[in-house]
Structures are given as structure tokens and as C-alpha cells.
Amino acid sequence: MTNTFIPYGRQNITDEDIEAVVEALRSDYLTQGLQVPAFERELAHITGAAYAVALNSATSALHVACMALDLGTGDWLWTVPTTFVASANCALYCGAQVDFVDIDPTTYTMCPVALEAKLKQADAAGKLPKILVPVHLCGQSCDMEAISRIARRFGVKIIEDASHSIGAHHQGRPVGDCRYSDITVFSFHPVKIITTAEGGMATTQDAGLARKMDLARSHGITRDPDQMTHAPDGPWYYQQISLGYNYRMTELQGALGLSQLKQLQNFLARRRQLAAQYDDLLAGLPLTRPAQHPDTNSSWHLYVVRVPAERHTAVFEVLRAAGLGVNLHYIPVHTQPYYQAMGFAAGQFPHAESYYAEAISIPLYPGLSDSDQKRVVQELTNALADQ
CATH class of the missing domain: 3.90.1150.10 (Aspartate Aminotransferase, domain 1)
Known part of the structure; x- marks a missing residue:
């Protein structure tokens, strides 16, 4: 008898998950309805973040996080080599350059000692990074207290790539509360802790960063009169006030994510x-x-x-x-x-x-x-x- 195949990871989908998606299919909205905002609120509650912005992938979340922190041409982003390519590619999307910090040989996450030494060298050369992306590999948080203490000394912004780490804790606090970072990013790919088939989320404590990421995920378009350059022409009116993308999460994904969070x-x-x-x-x-x-x-x-x-x-x-x-x-x-x-x-x-x-x-x-x-x-x- 041939042994069955055992994958390294696999989604866990219940009848309740399926019913949640079916209900979304039967609703009036498949793209921008009630499910995605509800998913955002629940994840913000779980992580302790003030704001959560849902996107169609963690890669998109990394991109809009870089945009919100104004990464651009002439800037540098540092991450670790031991990660998926998206952790580095997000800098290139913004026209910035990439460099790497070696990992700790025991935890396999960004090494604070290597980071401090490299930042001192970069400071002397006038080439400090604008953004640091520590990666919480395998579900374990980096030593964010040490990384934050070092990075802040040099004025470097931090995006936590927590694609592996929804539900993890650092110093007894949930990963995603952004105590030691500006933005945290999660992934909901099928092999991750919970899934929305494809999907991601960015959390932050900063209202301005949340607003920028919200704009960037939807073409840079707003319907909020307070953000417009002049009063609306009528109830149909919207304005594009920045360059954005179509990175929105669908209602089907939001419904699945909300159901998965219960488990x-x-x-x-x-x-x-x-x-x-x-x-x-x-x-x-x-x-x-x-x-x-x-x-x-x-x-x-x-x-x-x-x-x-x-x-x-x-x-x-x-x-x-x-x-x-x-x-x-x-x-x-x-x-x-x-x-x-x-x-x-x-x-x-x-x-x-x-x-x-x-x-x-x-x-x-x-x-x-x-x-x-x-x-x-x-x-x-x-x-x-x-x-």
C-alpha cells in the first residue's frame, strides 16, 4: 500500500468557512461591502492595533506600507536574505534600493548585532536606510525591542514582515500591535496560520499611515470630502488625490478571513x-x-x-x-x-x-x-x- 502524501503545510477549511463565503456570494456586494471592514476590525482587535487595512496579498501590503512611509528613488530599504523575495521587492516597486542584514544563527531572524554594526557603517558613509523590514521567520518574532532601539537611534522606520506570525507574541504582547514598528504586515496565503486564499493585512497605530495605505490600495481615490481639493460636485463624486493600485480584498476573502479568525x-x-x-x-x-x-x-x-x-x-x-x-x-x-x-x-x-x-x-x-x-x-x- 502506497503511503499518502503529506504536505509541509495545508489550509484548514470548515463547513462554517464555506457557508460564510456562500453568504457573501448571496449578498449584494462582492467587492466592497461589510465583510472586509468587519475582518479589519476583528484583526485590529486581536493584535491591539488601532487600524488594519486589508489587501489582496501580503506583497501588496508591503508595497503600500513602503508607499505610506514615502520610500522612493534615492532611498534604501534593508531586510534579511532569509525571506521570500517580496520582502525586498517592495522597495524596488518604489524605485528604492535594497540591502540586507544577516540573520542570527540561532533564531534565523534579523541579527541585532549585525544590524547595529551595519548601521554605524552606513551612517559614516551617509547611506542610512529609510526603512528596515525585519522578518518574523517561521512564526517567531524577531527581537523587536533590540531592533527598534537600534533603528530609532538612526532615524530608521520599521515595517515588520509578520507574514508567518499572526497570533505570535513578543514580550507577552501580540505581534501586530506595532509597539516597536510603524507598520506590521500579515499574509493569509493557504499555508499560513489562517487563510483568505490570497490576502494580506497591514496594521498600524498611526491614522495618517492607515489613510495613505487605504488610498494606495484603491487607485488613490477618495470619496471623503475632507480629503478633496474642493467640495464634491454631487453625491456621485470622487477624486483621485494620489497614485494608487487595485489592491483591494474581495468580500469573499473578507468573509473567509473573518470566519477563520474564529478558529x-x-x-x-x-x-x-x-x-x-x-x-x-x-x-x-x-x-x-x-x-x-x-x-x-x-x-x-x-x-x-x-x-x-x-x-x-x-x-x-x-x-x-x-x-x-x-x-x-x-x-x-x-x-x-x-x-x-x-x-x-x-x-x-x-x-x-x-x-x-x-x-x-x-x-x-x-x-x-x-x-x-x-x-x-x-x-x-x-x-x-x-x-
Whole structure:
């Protein structure tokens, strides 16, 4: 009998989720109705943010966040190499330039020590970044207190890329409350903690930033007379007051997101349970389990193990052949051909490159059964023994 395929991540859709989307389909509005604002209010409440702006993807959210902070030609944005390319690409959309800060070798998030050293060098050279994008990898928050303290000293704005981290905490406070940042961005891709199929959200405590992001997601158009250059011509009137995009979230996505939020705590509890079980089941194997900073409580989007570099590809291939949808998060952005054409080269960020040479994301999602988890552990044990 062939073993069933076990993906590294998977959405969890209930009958209640389906009914919520069906109700939205039966409503009068499919694009701009009541569901998206309700989703925004609920997520703002959960995170402790004053404002939440829903978008059609986290990539769009990163873009409008950069726009709201006036990133443009001649400016720099710094992020980490160990992330999806969107964390860096958002700067290029605005005509800015990108550089990277290496990761901490233990938590795999932005290293405060490396950040401070690089900022001192940039300050001396007159090339300080305008925006810093720390990435909360695998669901674990960066050390945002340290990062914020350092960045603020140099006048640098912060966008938290919390695509992996809805429901996570830092120092007992929810990720997304923007205590240590200007804007936080979440993703609702199907493999994330909750899903809207595709979708994203930006949270902030700043009314002005929220207003700018709201404009940018919808063509730069307003129907608010207070934002117009003159009184409306009539009740039909709108004005485009800035350049924007069609980045709006649909009512179907908003309805699904609102329904998924009702299950957030259950999803998080199961992910944390599975992560704890992995910690126990993998003890003693020749691999490195993920470490957690004492000030964080991860949402456990991913469970990443590291195996010796010389065995990495072989172990990965054996696991795939055994029916496990293991993956690697992420290929360092600075090694991508598009970024190498800008002048980046291998060897510039050694911790990110070392991580890439050893990392494997193994299956972790709420619907993963205990028996399937044990199969994952057994296949991994076998793969390591065979190499």
C-alpha cells in the first residue's frame, strides 16, 4: 500500500468557512461591502492595533506600507536574505534600493548585532536606510525591542514582515500591535496560520499611515470630502488625490478571513502542540531543532530542522521520495539571479547561506494527525540513517 502524501503545510477549511463565503456570494456586494471592514476590525482587535487595512496579498501590503512611509528613488530599504523575495521587492516597486542584514544563527531572524554594526557603517558613509523590514521567520518574532532601539537611534522606520506570525507574541504582547514598528504586515496565503486564499493585512497605530495605505490600495481615490481639493460636485463624486493600485480584498476573502479568525486560537494551540511533540520525537537525531527566543511565543507557521550540509540534498530527496512534501524556506534573496545582477554575491551573508545549506521545513499544520507526524519522524530518522 502506497503511503499518502503529506504536505509541509495545508489550509484548514470548515463547513462554517464555506457557508460564510456562500453568504457573501448571496449578498449584494462582492467587492466592497461589510465583510472586509468587519475582518479589519476583528484583526485590529486581536493584535491591539488601532487600524488594519486589508489587501489582496501580503506583497501588496508591503508595497503600500513602503508607499505610506514615502520610500522612493534615492532611498534604501534593508531586510534579511532569509525571506521570500517580496520582502525586498517592495522597495524596488518604489524605485528604492535594497540591502540586507544577516540573520542570527540561532533564531534565523534579523541579527541585532549585525544590524547595529551595519548601521554605524552606513551612517559614516551617509547611506542610512529609510526603512528596515525585519522578518518574523517561521512564526517567531524577531527581537523587536533590540531592533527598534537600534533603528530609532538612526532615524530608521520599521515595517515588520509578520507574514508567518499572526497570533505570535513578543514580550507577552501580540505581534501586530506595532509597539516597536510603524507598520506590521500579515499574509493569509493557504499555508499560513489562517487563510483568505490570497490576502494580506497591514496594521498600524498611526491614522495618517492607515489613510495613505487605504488610498494606495484603491487607485488613490477618495470619496471623503475632507480629503478633496474642493467640495464634491454631487453625491456621485470622487477624486483621485494620489497614485494608487487595485489592491483591494474581495468580500469573499473578507468573509473567509473573518470566519477563520474564529478558529485562530485552536489553530495556534494545535500548531504549538505539534511543535512540542516534534521537539520530543526528534531529540537525539543528528539534526538541529528550531530554537526559540525566551521573549517570544511563536505561531509555528513552519518547523525547520537543520541537517549537516553534506547530507542535506540527499536527505531532502529521500523525504520527497517517501511522500513527504518537505520544502525549504528560503533561498537567500541575494543569491537570486535578479539580485546578483545588482552586484550581490555569494559569501556576503554567511549565516543566511549556512542556514540555506542545511534547512528543511517538515510538515506542520493543524490537520496533521499524530500518526502522520510519527511517520514524518520515522521517515526522517530513516533518511538520516541511510546517508
